[in-house]
Structure formats: C-alpha cells, structure tokens
Amino acid sequence: MIGATIADLHNQRREVVEGGRTIYNEPDRIIIRDPGGQAYVRGNDLYRFRYGARDIRTDTIGGETRTVVIRPDGSEVITVVGPDGSLLRRIRRDPGGREIVIIDNSYRDPRSVGGFYVDVPPPVVNIPYDRYIVDAEEASPDVIYATMQAPPVQRIDRRYSLDEIRYSPNVRMQMPSIDVNTINFETGSWTIPPDQAARLQVIADGLNQAIQRNPREVFLIEGHTDAVGNEVDNLSLSDRRAQSAAELLTQQFNVPAENLTSQGYGEQYLKEQTQGPSLINRRVTIRRITPLLNGGQASLPPPPPGTAPPR
Numbered sequence: 001m002i003g004a005t006i007a008d009l010h011n012q013r014r015e016v017v018e019g020g021r022t023i024y025n026e027p028d029r030i031i032i033r034d035p036g037g038q039a040y041v042r043g044n045d046l047y048r049f050r051y052g053a054r055d056i057r058t059d060t061i062g063g064e065t066r067t068v069v070i071r072p073d074g075s076e077v078i079t080v081v082g083p084d085g086s087l088l089r090r091i092r093r094d095p096g097g098r099e100i101v102i103i104d105n106s107y108r109d110p111r112s113v114g115g116f117y118v119d120v121p122p123p124v125v126n127i128p129y130d131r132y133i134v135d136a137e138e139a140s141p142d143v144i145y146a147t148m149q150a151p152p153v154q155r156i157d158r159r160y161s162l163d164e165i166r167y168s169p170n171v172r173m174q175m176p177s178i179d180v181n182t183i184n185f186e187t188g189s190w191t192i193p194p195d196q197a198a199r200l201q202v203i204a205d206g207l208n209q210a211i212q213r214n215p216r217e218v219f220l221i222e223g224h225t226d227a228v229g230n231e232v233d234n235l236s237l238s239d240r241r242a243q244s245a246a247e248l249l250t251q252q253f254n255v256p257a258e259n260l261t262s263q264g265y266g267e268q269y270l271k272e273q274t275q276g277p278s279l280i281n282r283r284v285t286i287r288r289i290t291p292l293l294n295g296g297q298a299s300l301p302p303p304p305p306g307t308a309p310p311r
Contacts, residue, residue, distance in 0.1 A: 005188045006229070006237045013232075024232050031235050040167060041235040041264050044085065048247055048257040049077050064088065077258045087162065092215070092258055100215055102258050103293065105162040118160065118168040125153050127176070134178045141202050148210040148219075148288055150176045156296035165220065165292050166263045172220070177287040178203065179271070180245065185282040187228060190240035192248055200245070203286065204253030210288070211259050220289045221246050223264040226281035227274065231266060239264025245284045261289075 014025045020035040029043035046067055050056060055070040063083040070076050074095035080088045090103040112118065125132050130139075134147045152174045165171055182199035183192055211217050223242030225234040242262035249255040271280050 006233045031232050041239045043239050109158050116163040116167045118164050118171050120170045122170050123154050123174045132176050136178050136180045136182050145206040147176050148206040152291050156291050159295035160292045165289050175287050177285050180284045190244045192244050204249050204255050207255045217290050220287045221262040222285040224283050225267050226278040227267045228277050234266035238266045
C-alpha cells in the first residue's frame with residue numbers, strides 16, 4: 001500500500017472544489033465533503049482481486065469498464081464500473097461458464113429518492129445485545145458462525161443497492177455485526193501486525209463456511225478510528241483499515257475476495273465516547289449484508305434490473 005501511516009499521505013493528497021463539494025484525491029481513493037458538511041470516502045477494491053491472478057483483462061465499452069480477473073483454476077471474477085469509477089456489478093464465472101451475480105449495484109429501487117442516503121428509522125432490535133453486536137474476543141466460534149448467517153433483526157421491505165447500504169447507517173443496522181476487537185491498530189496506522197493476523201482465523205472460518213453454504217453471500221468490512229486527528233485523515237485511515245482486513249482474509253485465509261466489500265467510516269461511530277486516543281475505537285467490524293442486497297431473499301440471486309422487489 002501507499003505510505004505506512006496517514007502522515008505519509010499528506011503530501012500526496014490533492015484538494016479541489018467542484019460544484020460546492022470539496023474533493024480530496026489520494027493515489028488510491030477519494031474523500032468527498034458535500035456542501036452540507038457530510039463527508040465520505042470511496043476507494044477502489046479491484047486491487048484485492050489481483051492477488052494470485054493468472055491473468056487480468058480490462059475493456060471499456062460504452063462508458064463501462066469491465067475488468068476480468070482469471071484465476072489459476074480457470075474461474076473468473078468480472079467487475080463492471082461506471083464512467084465515474086463506481087461499482088456497477090460483480091460477477092463470478094466458474095470454469096464451466098456458469099455465472100453468479102454477487103453484487104448488482106446498478107439497481108435502484110423505484111422508491112429511492114435523491115442520493116444514496118436512505119432515511120429510515122433505526123431498527124427495532126429484539127435479540128440480546130451480545131448477539132446483535134458480537135464481541136469477537138469473547139464469542140465462541142459457534143456464535144461467530146451463527147452471526148455470519150443470522151437473519152435481519154426485522155423484515156426487509158425492499159432491495160438496497162450496495163451504495164445505499166454503505167452510506168445509510170440505519171439500513172446497515174438491520175443486520176447483526178461482529179466487532180473484530182482481536183486485532184488492534186496503532187494510532188495513525190492501518191497495518192495489522194503479523195502476531196495479530198492469526199487472530200482472524202475464527203472469523204475467516206466463519207466467513208468461509210457461510211460462503212460455501214451460499215456462494216452469493218456478501219460481507220461488509222467496516223473500518224473505524226478514534227476521534228484523534230482530523231475528519232479527512234480519519235476517513236482515509238478507516239478505509240485503509242477495512243482494506244487491510246479484507247486483504248488479509250483473502251491472502252492468508254482464502255476467503256474469496258469477491259464476497260467481501262469494505263468501507264471506512266472514520267470517527268463517526270465511536271464505541272467509547274471519548275475525544276482522546278482509544279484502542280476500542282480503532283477497530284474493524286464485519287456485517288453480513290446479503291439480505292439487504294436481495295430484499296430479504298437471501299438465498300436467491302438478485303432479480304434482474306426492472307423487476308419489482310419481493311413483497
């Protein structure tokens with residue numbers, strides 16, 4: 001990765017203002033602050049698919065860029081992005097040519113309005129708190145595995161796009177999550193020390209079991225920081241922490257890269273309410289989002305664009 005700590009990126013960051021939005025460009029991601037003050041980070045996760053690839057092909061047709069990563073066993077992962085670099089679709093094709101659509105981010109529900117923020121009430125949670133937000137350090141492998149396949153805490157009333165899930169906290173919170181507090185990050189760093197990497201084994205086992213059971217499962221890895229430092233640094237840093245965890249899960253534990261997606265949230269969701277340094281707040285969280293992507297029909301592929309969401 002570029003740089004070793006967030007301070008290394010300062011002289012590589014470029015700031016521009018376009019249409020009232022402030023855009024901070026880094027070599028491998030952008031941070032956008034809207035006129036209303038809301039800020040978010042957007043990275044490019046194609047890097048994760050290059051690990052162990054036999055060949056990579058990229059074509060641009062009609063404004064869409066299609067990257068095909070060919071693996072040693074002949075299977076392919078196809079990623080389609082739009083003209084602005086945003087993910088549209090991710091597909092896995094097996095050596096026999098059968099395709100599974102894992103993510104269809106081009107779908108927009110007819111009821112969605114405006115941007116990707118969905119204003120829904122917080123979910124009503126009727127399960128024990130320690131099964132809703134699972135502590136990886138305390139939980140048994142059985143609990144972690146069960147959480148990897150747990151249903152939403154309430155009925156999902158429509159399909160959501162990946163971007164709606166990324167940028168709408170009350171949508172995400174309809175799914176239980178696992179706080180991966182078995183790994184700790186130094187202040188300003190996204191490196192996972194080698195002695196801590198092995199602590200992801202139980203998490204990886206749970207992910208792999210869930211994906212073997214349903215090859216369409218999608219898990220969101222969320223990165224978080226403490227409140228030390230500025231907002232832009234923390235968004236970038238948290239996104240890199242999520243990326244580090246996703247890379248490690250694939251490279252060391254063979255979790256399929258296409259079943260993972262990552263997003264950084266900076267200091268927005270502090271677990272320990274302090275403005276000072278906090279190891280608890282420097283964390284990653286894993287959440288199964290398949291039912292959100294598929295409108296609650298978790299075992300089914302996403303319906304093709306233009307079809308009505310399940311009732």
